[in-house]
Amino acid sequence: MAATLTIGTLRLATNLLLAPLSGYTDVSFRLVARxxxxxxxxxxxxxxPEGVVRENRRSMELAATCPQDSPLALQLYGSDPDALADAARWAEDHGVHIVDLNMGCPAEKITALNAGSKLLCDPDRALRIVERMKKSLRRIPLTVKMRLGWDDRSIVAAQLAPRLEDAGVAMIAVHGRTTQMQYSGRCRLERIAEVVGAVRSIPIVGNGDIRSPQDAKRMLDCTGCAGVMIGRYALSSPWIFRDVWSYLTTGSIPPAPTLDQKCQLMREHFRNLLHYRGERMAVLEFRRRATWYGKQMNPCRMLREQMRFINSLADFERAIEQFLEWRAGRVVVKRPSAIGRDMSDQEGDLGSRISEPGRSQ
Ligand SMILES: Cc1cc2nc3c(=O)[nH]c(=O)nc-3n(C[C@H](O)[C@H](O)[C@H](O)COP(=O)(O)O)c2cc1C
Incomplete structure (x- = not known):
């Protein structure tokens, strides 16, 4: 159901959440999705948390935001209650609207620290952390994002959720997979439904494999969750939230953005990166991100090829222009490296599906 969503004292305009995707959902991209x-x-x-409190450069890049990037949840990972409490206080003092504790990350470099989804194996520690973080926050809500459990023999989400609620957590987002599943297999809606049934009154947000408005509706209908969270699909289709909202409120889905409009989103994204990270980082980011945008712009091999060679804003603009000209059938484009392969012969790319870019967790 389309609805607003209230998390503690914070009322959201929609119940549709952009998931944290490390390496992807920085302020530059969040502004595009918004x-x-x-x-x-x-x-x-x-x-x-230590990086946040020390305000080290990388943490500050990741925490960067602006007034239009609102409302914003800052997510922390770790296993030291004091460090997490200090970082939560830092976040509140710096104007974020929610602090979220990561209890879902399956990456070894995180679980080896007893953090991320490893916390699902030690509920007492998870509770201690949450209680400590909750105490350090004065006004803003504390939320948790978690998986179902470590593996099929230890599915704990439905037992843990009411304990987290009692400890003061104001919303829980549940990815319907175990740590062991990583990103394979089916997202288990019936397990998310168990979590919904286990808590007293806090909202549960369902997450996993939403690739269309119909998927979002299925998540809401099958689980009874209060909202949905979308991750990977938003990278290629940042307009998915608009589509889901329209489908839930009116039953119809707006026409997809035109190719020109999609290119305009890429331009906005590149300009945001220029502003926040400078030209060098913008170029590096787009060399890898063009593949995601390309998923909704087929045939697009030429765009992906051109983006691999950009070195500046001017190169980026040229790559977009040439792609649009080529799609309009007006131009034969040479590879920027001048190696000389004629990129005009792209019929083989028509309708082709590109492979999923690598995932970092
Ligand atoms: C590249 C990548 C990075 C991710 N980074 C985070 C993260 O920083 N924090 C987190 O809680 N989940 C992270 N996740 C998990 C997503 O938030 C989400 O739970 C998962 O992708 C399932 O949703 P989806 O099918 O809509 O993508 C990441 C997933 C991917 C693929």
Whole structure:
């Protein structure tokens, strides 16, 4: 059901959340997704509490935000209650709207620290952390994002959720997989439904494999959850939130953005990166991110090829222009490296599906 969502004292305009995707959901991208419409809440990447409190450069890049990037949840990972409490206080003092504890990350470099989804194996520690963080926050809500459990023999989400609620957590987002599943297999909606049934009154947000408005509706209908969180699909289709909201409120889905509009989103994203990270980082980011945008712009091999060679804003603009010309059938484009392969012969790319870019966790 389309609805607003209240998390503690914070009322969101929609119940559609942009998931944290480390390495992808920085302020530059969040602004693009928000500009497309209907994002109720977005998250920072997962942040290291010590880095936040020391304000080290990388943590500050990841925590960067602006007034339009609102409301924002800052996500922390770790296993030291004091460090997490200090970082939560830092976040509150720096104007974020929610502090979120990561209890879902399956990456070894995180679980080896007894953090992320490893906390699901030690509920007492998880509770201690949450209680400590909750105490350090004065006004803003504390939330948790978690998986179902470590593996099929230890599915704990439905037992843990009411304990987290009692400890003061104001919302829980549940990815319907275990740590062992990583990103394979089916997202288990019936397990998310168990979590919904286990808590007294806090909202549960369902997450996993939403790739269309119909998927979002299925998540809401099958689990009874209060909202949905979308991750990977938003990277190629940041307008998915607008589509889901329209489908839930009117039953219809707006026409997809035109190719020109999609290129305009890429331009906005690149300009945001220029502003926040400078030209060098913008170029490096787009060399890898063009593949995600390309998923919704087929045939697009030429765009991906061109983006691999950009070194400046001017190169980026040229790559977009040439791609649009080529799609309009007006131009034969040479590779920027001048190696000389004629890129005009792209019929083989028509309708082709590109492989999923690598995932960092
Ligand atoms: C590249 C990548 C980075 C991620 N980073 C985070 C993260 O920093 N914090 C977190 O809680 N989950 C993270 N996740 C998990 C997502 O938030 C989400 O739970 C998962 O992708 C399932 O949702 P989806 O099917 O809509 O993508 C990450 C997932 C991917 C693929």
């Amino acid at each position: 500009a497309c419409g209907s994002v109720g809440l977005a998250y920072t990447d997962l942040l290291c």
